[in-house]
Amino acid sequence: MATTFKTLLNSDSTTTRTLLHEAIPITGTIVSGTYDESAAASSNIKNYSHGMFQSVYDYPYLSSSANQIFDLTVGYSNNSAHSNSANSQNAKKINIYNQMAQVLAGYDQDGNIREFDQDGNFAAGGTKLRECVFINFARLLTKDEIKKESFELKVMTGSTPATRTSAEVLTISDYGAINNYRVNSPAGEYGVLYTASAAVEGTGVGLIYYQAGIVVLTGSVYDGEFGANGAAYDTGSFDAVLTGSEISASADGFRNTLFNTQFNNTTELNSKIYFCRANHSDFNYSSNPTYLSSSKLVVKETSTDSPVSYVTTIGLYSADNELLAVAKLSEPIKKTPDTEVTFRVRLDY
Secondary structure, three states, rough: OOOOOOOOOOHHHEEEEEEEEEEEEEEEEHHHHOOOOOOOHHHEEEOOOOOEEEEEOOOOOOOOOOOEEEEEEEEOOOOOOOOOOOOOHHHHHHHHHHHHHHOOEOOEEEEEEEEEEEEOOOOOOOEEEEEEEEEOOHHHHHHHHEEEOOOEEEEOOOOOOOOOOOOEEEEEEEOOOOOOEEOOOOOEEEEEEEOOOOOOOOOOOOOOOOOOEEEEEHHHOOOOOOOOOOOOOOOOOOOHHHHHHHHHHHHHHOOOEEEEEEEEEEEEEEEEEEEEEEEEOOOOOOOOOHHEEOOEEEEOOOOOOOOEEEEEEEEEEEOOOOOOEEEEEEEEEEEOOOOOOEEEEEEEO
C-alpha cells in the first residue's frame, strides 16, 4: 500500500476512442443447404410455434456449440396493396411491419407509425417500402455496429431455382454510405441499400440500420421465382408467397435465394489515459520493508551515494486514497534524483 501520493491534474489525463473491425462472411451454404432441414435434430433453422420469425444458426441449433446468425421475418404495411384479411397470417405480418417501423422509423408529428422510406427523407414523401424482408443480425456478429459501406448481400433472382445462373446473382450494398447516411431514426444511423455500383437517388431497394444490426429489404427486388432449391418450394413470386403462405415459408424462400452475405462489424474501445509523471525529486525512496537493513539503504554502498528506487507497480487511487486500479510494469524501472520518468497508464472500457 502506498504511503506517498501524487495528485493527477486535468492535464495529466486524456480520453481516446478506437474502432476495431472484424470481417464477417456468411455463405449461402450455411444459411441453407449445409444441414438437412427435414431432420429437425440436425437442422440449423429454428421455427417457433408463434410463427412470427425464423432463427438461423451456424450449427444445428440443438448443439451446444451453435451460434445464432440472424433472425428472419417478413411483413407488410396496413397500407400495402397486399394487406387482406384473407391472407395467411395477415394480422401478424402487419404487426411485424409496424413493430419494425416504430422501432426503426419512429412516429410522425401526428403520432402515426412512419412507413419505411426508400431514401430516408420523410419530409419529402417519396416511395415507401411497404412489403419487406427483415434480417436481424445477432449482436454476436455485429458487436457495437455494422461498419458503414461494408455491407454486401448477394441474392439469386429470376427464373426458377433449378435453372438460375451466376448472371442472375444480384449484389445489394450500402454504396457511398460512409459519407452519405441518415440520422433521423430512433435506432441510430442507417444507410440506403442499392443494386447498382453507385448510389443513385431514387433506386434504393432497402435500408440498413448500423447500430441496430437490422436490414430492411423491399420484396420488389425479386422479379421472378421466390423458392428453395426443390420443386416443393417453387410457389411463385415473392408476392404470392407473402400473401398465400405463412411467414416461415417466406423466410425459407428468402434463405434459399441467399448467395452470400458479408460485412465488417465494429467494436468501440474507449480508453482513459493517465500520464503518471515522476519528477526528479519524486519516488526516489521505497516504502518496501526490504529497502532498509540495519537502518541503512540496501541499494547504497556508501553514505554519499544518491538514493535509488525501482518502480515495478503503479496504483491509481481515489480522492480518499482508496486503491482503484493497479498497473504492473514488464520490468523494474530505475529511478534516481537525476532522472524523470512518465508512465502512460491506459484503462479500457
